[in-house]
Amino acid sequence: MRPRIAATDCGTYFHHESLRGQRYAHFFERLIYMPEFRPEDLSGLDALIVTCRTNADFLIPHRAAIRRFLGLGGTLVACGETDAHLWLDDVRWTSTPTNYWWWLKDKADSGLRPAAPQHSLFQHMTLADATWHFHGFFEPPAGAQSVIDLAGGGSILYDDRTSYGGRAIVMSLDPFYHHGSHFMPATTRFLDAFLPWLTTELIAPAA
Amino acid sequence: MTNERAATSFLFLQSARRSIPPVFSRLPPGMHVDVASQYELDDIDDTALHSYTALLLTSHLDQIHFERRRGRIEGYLDSGGTIVFNGPIVRPFLTELQPFVPLPKRTLETLRVCRLASHPAFPDIAVERLSLRRGVAGFWGRGHNPPPPGATLIHGLGPERAPVDWEWRRPAGGTLLCHAGNDIWGFLEDEPDADALPLGVLGWLASMEKTV
Numbered sequence: 446m447r448p449r450i451a452a453t454d455c456g457t458y459f460h461h462e463s464l465r466g467q468r469y470a471h472f473f474e475r476l477i478y479m480p481e482f483r484p485e486d487l488s489g490l491d492a493l494i495v496t497c498r499t500n501a502d503f504l505i506p507h508r509a510a511i512r513r514f515l516g517l518g519g520t521l522v523a524c525g526e527t528d529a530h531l532w533l534d535d536v537r538w539t540s541t542p543t544n545y546w547w548w549l550k551d552k553a554d555s556g557l558r559p560a561a562p563q564h565s566l567f568q569h570m571t572l573a574d575a576t577w578h579f580h581g582f583f584e585p586p587a588g589a590q591s592v593i594d595l596a597g598g599g600s601i602l603y604d605d606r607t608s609y610g611g612r613a614i615v616m617s618l619d620p621f622y623h624h625g626s627h628f629m630p631a632t633t634r635f636l637d638a639f640l641p642w643l644t645t646e647l648i649a650p651a652a
Numbered sequence: 653m654t655n656e657r658a659a660t661s662f663l664f665l666q667s668a669r670r671s672i673p674p675v676f677s678r679l680p681p682g683m684h685v686d687v688a689s690q691y692e693l694d695d696i697d698d699t700a701l702h703s704y705t706a707l708l709l710t711s712h713l714d715q716i717h718f719e720r721r722r723g724r725i726e727g728y729l730d731s732g733g734t735i736v737f738n739g740p741i742v743r744p745f746l747t748e749l750q751p752f753v754p755l756p757k758r759t760l761e762t763l764r765v766c767r768l769a770s771h772p773a774f775p776d777i778a779v780e781r782l783s784l785r786r787g788v789a790g791f792w793g794r795g796h797n798p799p800p801p802g803a804t805l806i807h808g809l810g811p812e813r814a815p816v817d818w819e820w821r822r823p824a825g826g827t828l829l830c831h832a833g834n835d836i837w838g839f840l841e842d843e844p845d846a847d848a849l850p851l852g853v854l855g856w857l858a859s860m861e862k863t864v
Contacts, residue, residue: 458741627758
């Protein structure tokens, strides 16, 4: 059975390219145009992807509905630059200046570390596919599993199966923005792996 | 018909939950930028809207919302106004516009910016600064929005000179300055002369007499 995945669409060029473009459109059962978002839009969905740079102002009034969706067993993916701490309970976020240039140095280190090499996401991608830059880090709730850590502390992608009833995957990465901007090839590799992984997990979650 | 005013007023339509470009708080005397969410556009009547010399847009524009207001946009241009558009067009908001065409290959060579015509909106910026930032190419644009016939091509990309920037004097009135890449407003934001690029554009806009 094909899982029913919805993605948020704010009408920007990068949402258009990433969500409606030929490469990924088939993953989405529904696109939700956020200025017209209603809680009913979540009914019947297996997963909601809050795509990069979705304006939190559209989500804050519907915080309770998102929590209900999770409570009913839904899966939520919160991408980077969506200010998830403003509309999702238990998200602890620290914003940091973004270093777009780290990779220009000799022996450059992005600072990203696989926190859970055994996590099923790493059966679909390598750490390099998640490596471009990040906009801050999270302190995952107790019981959540960080998948990618920062060397200095904090998580940039975590998988929370304990806090809400459903499952939340929270990240500070912004792949839909950069893929849709035709910029930074790693972001395309990330989505090439992440969307099939999510689909697989919705059908048969890894232990 | 000319529209006379004491100061040149621009309207910046904010589309993302982000701060306002700092340059708008550092304008020279005689220039003024009002800021509104693009979702407040319906609350601004035509008289007020048409009083602005230019509408300044960002690459985070909700193009679904904007395209649905085609009649108001045409009315604004009919009044002699100018629109500065940043980013790829994916939902043409005027009949004469077409969707963005990405470069088929993105390399240092195809991303290199070349000046196709000197233009008063870009008076003091060396084109090399648009091509590379810290040696990295691609920030200025990764493709082009196809220009309508009669547009003045300003900057091109690569050997094919894909027209990443152009100005179009609309036959029915108004002007469109179209830049198919990251926002002009903050492009050089971490450099000492960060304001030079946006102030060049605003200076050009201020020098244009609003006529129909």
